[in-house]
Amino acid sequence: MIRLAIVDDQALIREGIANLLSLADEFTVCWQLDSGIKVCEQLSSDPIDVLLMDIRMPGVNGIEALTQLRKQHFDCKVIILTTFDDPQLFVDAMQAGANGFLLKDVDTEKLHHAVHRVYNGQTLAEPVLLNQLNAAQLSTFGDNEIEPLSERETDILKLIAAGLSNKEIAQAIFLAEGTVKNHVSSLLAKLNTRDRTRAVLKALSAKII
Template identity: 50%
Template sequence: MSLRIALADDQALVREGLKALLRDLDGIEVVAEAEGGEELLAQIETTSPDLVLSDIRMPGVDGIELTRRLGEVRPDLPVILLTTFDDAELTLKAAEAGARGFLLKDVSPEELEDVIRRVAGGETVLQPVTSRVVRARYAYSDDRVPVEGFSPREIEILRLLAGGYSNREIANTIFLAEGTVKNYVSEILEKLETRDRTRAVLKAITLRII
C-alpha cells in the first residue's frame, strides 16, 4: 500500500522539485498539492492523505496554522514542516502546533525519505532545540535527564502527545482505558518535572527522549 502525501509550498519551483523527488521513492504518492494551507485543507477532505508535507512560511494560512487546524479536524494526520530558516523558535512553534516533523529544506533526499517514513510510522522527528531556548521560554527548573527512565509504553504515549492526541484519542489508538492513559500522562509529567503536556513534549524532544 502506498503512502499518500499532501504537499504545500507557495513556491512552484520548490513544490515541483519536491514532487519529483517524492515520485522517485518507492511506495510514496503525492495525492494533493497546493500553494497555501487553506487550499490544501480543502483538498485533504477529498484525497485522504496519510501525511502532510508543508512549507512553514506561506501567505495566508501558513504551515503552523495549517498544523493547528488539522489538529482540530484530523488529529491522526501527521504533519512535517519544512523551512529555510535555522530558527529554534520555529521548532518550538511547530511542536506546540502539533507537527510531528520539522526539517530544514537543505536536508538530503535520503534524510527526507527517512523522516517521512519514520513520522508515518508514528515517530516524532523535530530538529533539536537548544535547552537554552526552551528554558528561556518555558522556565524549566533544569534540563537534566530524568533519574527514572521511561518504559516503551511511556515513550509511545509521549510520541502521541507530541502529535497532539488527547487522552481519549491515545486510549483508542493503543487500546487502553482512558483512565489508564491519564495515569501514564501524570507519571510522565512527574518524571519530566513539568506541569503540562506541551512542556513535557518540548523537554522530551530537547533531551532526545523522543
C-alpha cells in the same frame, strides 16, 4: 503505499520535493497546494498519510493551517518545512500538532527517512534546533515522569540528541547494535515516551543532558 501531499507557495520547491519523494517506490504524491488556505478542504476530499507543509506562506501560513486541520480532527501526520533554523518556530509547530520539523536543505535519504519516521508514529526534529532551545521553550515539553537514567543510558541519549541512529551509536561506543537498542528501549520507558525526539526534549528540560 504511503500517500503524501505537499503545501508550499514556491512551485520550484514543491516540484523538487515531489521529485525527491518519487524516487522511492513506496511513496505517492497525491496532491500539491500553493497555500494553506484550502488544506482542510483538500484533505476532506482526498485524505493522505503524511503532509509536508511550508511554515512561511502568504495568506495562511503552515502553523495556522496546521492548527485548523487539528481543530477539525484530521489525523494525518504533518512535517513542517522551513528554511529558518529558529527554535521558537519549532516550539510553535510542535504545540500546533506537528509530527516533524525539517529544514528544506535536506538530502534525499534524510527526506525519505523523515517521512517513514513520522508515518510510523515518531517525532522528528533537527538536532541543531533541539540544542538551541532555551529553558522556557524546553519547559513546554517537560514533565515529572522521569526515572533516573544510568550513566550508559545518559551517554546514549546524548548521542541520540546529536542525531545518531542505533547503528551509529553502536559504532561510536563499541557496543552491539542490539545492546544499544535495549538501552534505548530502557531509557524511553524511564522517560515515559516511545519517541526519541520527545525523550531528548524531556531530558533537556530536566537538565539530564
